[in-house]
Amino acid sequence: MLTLRDVDVSIQASEILRRVSLEVGEREVVCLVGRNGAGKTTTLRAIMGYLRLRAGTIEFLGRNLAGLPTHQIANLGIGYAPEGSAIFPDLTVGENVEISTWTRPGGRPAPERVDLAYATFPVLRTYARRKGTQMSGGERKMLSIARALALDPRMLLLDEPFEGLSPAIIPAVSRGIATITEAGHAILMAESNIHHVPEIATRLYVIERGEIIFAGRPADVRRDPAVLRIIGG
């Protein structure tokens, strides 16, 4: 579905990603694990076309993404929930969710998409009329994922969905992510802590200093002491 081959990215002459290759198949949940600054967010931003590749290719559904503007990549069906409180504070929660049904028309009807987004995180429906600023960190995270979901994407990119959340809210977010995969979406998730990698993860890549140093099943990584030392949390 999504394939990165030997992707190099430089930001202001310093190499951030070196020959990064990874793959996400249909209905897969793939985790990109690495420490802060390892290049996880850079990888996701490169997929979204926000950073220019110095070398390598990125393909989505057989289509080369090189040179496409970000909004077109989103419209091809990649929903991106960035790190941090990525919501639009001046819009209400409802507007935050609905906006993507308008920017990417077609596919499933808008009400169905909004319903799916709310079904994934039911608590959001009760806040629909509130402004984005009145939400807690965890709720913002859910909103950010729900909004990406309302785009009706084939695939979701989640940047550290559990970062900074209180333990009380983590189960709700993980349940939401499980719901998303049940609905048939593929997920590529960046995570800094190996212990946050959800059970449903099918495969795992470990990134360190811009290079992929491990690719395999989650069970295998736990047996690799060298890798565990880096991402042991």
Add this chain to the structure above:
Amino acid sequence: MAGPAVAQTSPRAGARAFAPGAWVLALAVLAVLVAPLVVSPYYLTKMLPFFAYGVVLLGLNLLVGYTGLLSFGHALFLGVGAYTVSVATTRLEIRSFEVILLLAALTAAIVAAPIGALCVRYVKIYFGMLTLAFGMLFYSFLIKFYAVTGGDQGLRVAQHSLLGLFEARSGERVRFLTGQFYYYAAAVLAILALVMWRIVRSPFGLCLRSIRDNPEKAEYLGVSVRRHRWYAFMLSAVYAGIGGALLGPVTGQVDPTLVYWTHSGNLVFMVLLGGFTSFFGPLLGAFVFIFLQDQIMSVVPYWRLVFGAILAAIVIFAPTGLMGLLSQRPTLPRWAVLRQAPGPEHAN
């Protein structure tokens, strides 16, 4: 007459505060309607620029308040509209003011299309400087191409008719302006305000606000930031063109000072004075600006000095403008506060 105090940036959150705002709006409309019966012609002629500037500022605020782009050259499009009236009435023998308004809107859109396409590639100060540059370019054009534009003398605005029914007969210009033209201009403002109200609450308006909040994240959701900014630019230019066209008959004469950068500065001032975070704020700003300027000028000639002090006070003490003060919100609207935080400052 001061315009209503609906200081909402979101339609839904407005449900609570809507009722008093609607009352103020209704009172303002009523005041505008009955003013010709009770107010002296002098003040009525001051209301005409208010209607014209009101239209211009509705458009400018789509750019400043809703899209987050500050234009310092918006008088350019106002000038395009005003000169269109003059050229249409004196050279093209067009009398119908409705046709003239359409022509002004169209000309403004045609001029704005390439300028906007270039300007929206830049944001913040670069956008402002580029619009300023285009405004001054047009000013030079008006000054230098004497044969076409009349140079610094400008052009006069000739006879025109409203709805094919009303014309100014000779010697009755003031009666025409404070009578039929007054209501005509008020109606144009009302209609265009209604249209703009719908625009900012449409999904298109939602996209513009998301762009203002955070252009990078708007792109992630499939919003073409550049294209939306361009549409907003064109729309605001069309409003400025129509507003400029309404200004033409009031002065009876158009000249290059209309597009000089200080005039663009006045437009920005009015927006800030009234409050760019509110839909009706710029209208209040125009109203206060026009009548305050009139009052101050009758006392001292240094109105710019006084206005400079007012501007400084507004920026420091009331960044949401008069509308922000009137609606008695304790703090800045939330998005304005967030903008100052380092978060959503990714330039596209």
